[in-house]
Amino acid sequence: MASNRPAPEAPYGSIDSFNSSGIPDAASVNGPFEEWNPTEETVRPVRGRHRVAKQRGGLARSSTVLGVGVIAAVGAGGMATAQDKPAVSISLPDAITDSLPDAESLPGIGSLMGDDSDGESGDSGTDSGPLTAASLTGAQETEAAGQQSGADAGEALRARILQQAEQQQATADAEAKAAAEAAAAEQAAAQAKAQQTAAEKEAAAQAAEEKAKAEAEAAAKAKAAEEARLAELAASWSLPTSSYTITSTYGQAGNMWSSGYHTGLDLAAPTGTPAKAVHSGTVKSAGWSGSYGYRIVLELEDGTEVWYCHLSSMTVGAGQKVGTGETIGRVGATGNVTGPHLHLEVHTAGGGGIDPLAWLRDKGLTV
Structure with missing residues (x-):
């Protein structure tokens, strides 16, 4: 069985000073500088392609803490974003990867790894590569394809909605234009009717005036004719007497x-x-x-x-x-x-x- 013993901790004292960025100084965290060399009891044999972290001076604990944080962040971020985003390859600088400890030696992480025989065997089909790269699994690829398909379907739905909105707007514009044309035609018809009515009234008034004038002229002519007749008749008639x-x-x-x-x-x-x-x-x-x-x-x-x-x-x-x-x-x-x-x-x-x-x-x- 693989051992889950933690890596030895470097001695450190209390935090007495901070640098200009508000981060504790290494001397305060690790105590007085002292060279430390790994022994057979603290160094685990290399299994597979894992490499032993090179702990250098007082940066050993900082490297360990940083490695755990990076692994936890990568794992948590992968699980959080794998549900809705395609997997992205992540790379770390060699300066950081060189200082990372063996994943199996970390508390709570080693239990997740396989036993020694599993780690020793290179035929298990699982090639433990370095932490500097992450590859997409088949499920992630399928999920990414599904998300891409969903995105395409959403884009198609959006395009269809926009098309329907444009059609509705065009229909509304056409109806408004038709209504405006109908109102203009109705107004023009009303104006034409009003003009026709006014023309008819004017024509009727003119006709009545002409008729009255003609009747007056006819009456005048008749009166003149009657007066002429009476005058002519009077010339042939006489009063029976005078001074009466x-x-x-x-x-x-x-x-x-x-x-x-x-x-x-x-x-x-x-x-x-x-x-x-x-x-x-x-x-x-x-x-x-x-x-x-x-x-x-x-x-x-x-x-x-x-x-x-x-x-x-x-x-x-x-x-x-x-x-x-x-x-x-x-x-x-x-x-x-x-x-x-x-x-x-x-x-x-x-x-x-x-x-x-x-x-x-x-x-x-x-x-």
Whole structure:
């Protein structure tokens, strides 16, 4: 069985001084300098390719402590990082590796090594190489490959997520652009509709104005034509008398008339005022007519009869043709009267009486 006896410790005293970096001086740690030589009892035989650490002076313990710390750090770091990172080859300077002790001679480490026969045999398949290099095992290589595959899968997932984000952003941009174009089209349509409505209103107003203007012009023309007609007609018609005052109108009610209402138009004028033919026609009768006094009946071309009553004298006889404005008698007060006046009646060809005032005005005469 391999021995796990620790290497002899160099004598050291208490720590009395520190250097400028805050590290204890070697003399304080190791005590007074004293040369020490290994003996057969302290030097273990070389097994395999392990080499005995050369302990030089007071640096022996420091080298031992440093070697243990490096091995522990390398082991702990390897176990800590092997789970998530690929193994990395680690190298130490020869100045440090030369001072490292045999791993089996370290407390708590030798038990992990094999026995003497295992260490003596070079055919065990385990070549104990120097601590200056570390190689990747198959499991580590597999794990590294898995980590690389996982990294590739993660990168692919990241690329796919970025692609989806870009597609979503492109879709959002396209939708925003479409919405903006739709809003612009809607606004343009609204403006066009507003302009069309305004144009239609303006056209309607212009049409109404033109229509009103045309109607006004037509009305003016009609009025002018009517005035011309009345003027022409008035030239062929005449008032029945002059210097008169209207005292009674057609249809006026009262007990002064036997029928209960007035059947003609009374034009009061001084006795002897000329009575004229309102239009050309034929004297149908001329003579005494009871309550009408002296009366002349003038028949016009359309059969209308005009009666001149209460005359003081007559200058025409029955069957005589007269012209417009010709004097046919004189105003008087004969018959049933209260004073001198011309009682004028108008009868249609059928014999019915009509309003003389309206009839005269219809002929363009101002009564």
